[in-house]
Amino acid sequence: PKRFQNxxxxxxxxxxxxxxxxxxxxxxxKKKFTVIHGIEGIGKSLLAKQYAHNFNNIDPTNKSLWxxxxxxxxxxxxxxxxxxxxxxxxxxxxxxxxxxxxxxxxFNFLLIYxxx
Numbered sequence: 071p072k073r074f075q076n077x078x079x080x081x082x083x084x085x086x087x088x089x090x091x092x093x094x095x096x097x098x099x100k101k102k103f104t105v106i107h108g109i110e111g112i113g114k115s116l117l118a119k120q121y122a123h124n125f126n127n128i129d130p131t132n133k134s135l136w137x138x139x140x141x142x143x144x145x146x147x148x149x150x151x152x153x154x155x156x157x158x159x160x161x162x163x164x165x166x167x168x169x170x171x172x173x174x175x176x177f178n179f180l181l182i183y184x185x186x
Contacts, residue, residue, distance in 0.1 A: 077113060077116070077117060077120075080113075080117055081117060081120055081121060081124075084104065084106070084117065084121055085121065085124075087104055088104055088121075106118055115184060118182050118184075121180075122134040122136075122180055122182060125178075125180050126180075129178065131176060131177045131178055132177070132178045132180065133177050133178070133179050133180070134179075134180045134181075134182065135148070135149075135152045135179065135180070135181045135182065136148065136182050136184060137149070137181060137182065137183045137184065138184060139183040139184060139185050140185055146159060146162050149162060149166050153166070153169055155169075
């Protein structure tokens with residue numbers, strides 16, 4: 071992606087952190103989370119975008135989902151677009167988890183939650 075410049079140090083740190091978490095999964099951990107945080111305008115989204123770009127290009131089974139986490143409605147819309155199905159608002163978390171779990175042996179997922 072364009073406009074990502076001179077932040078390879080942060081990208082390397084992020085990649086190493088996620089790689090270390092992947093290694094821990096082999097030791098019994100089931101889920102891995104990494105949070106990029108900081109004040110507005112310092113490049114958090116650009117860093118995540120570059121990481122997702124690299125992640126998707128490494129392996130065709132890697133899939134990225136960008137979730138607009140501004141509100142519950144925007145989260146549901148993001149999930150709907152990714153899954154290409156309409157989720158029931160009263161049960162969307164269960165349906166999304168069921169779908170992800172059914173695909174987890176075929177794909178590696180990267181979920182990026184942004185609060186626009």
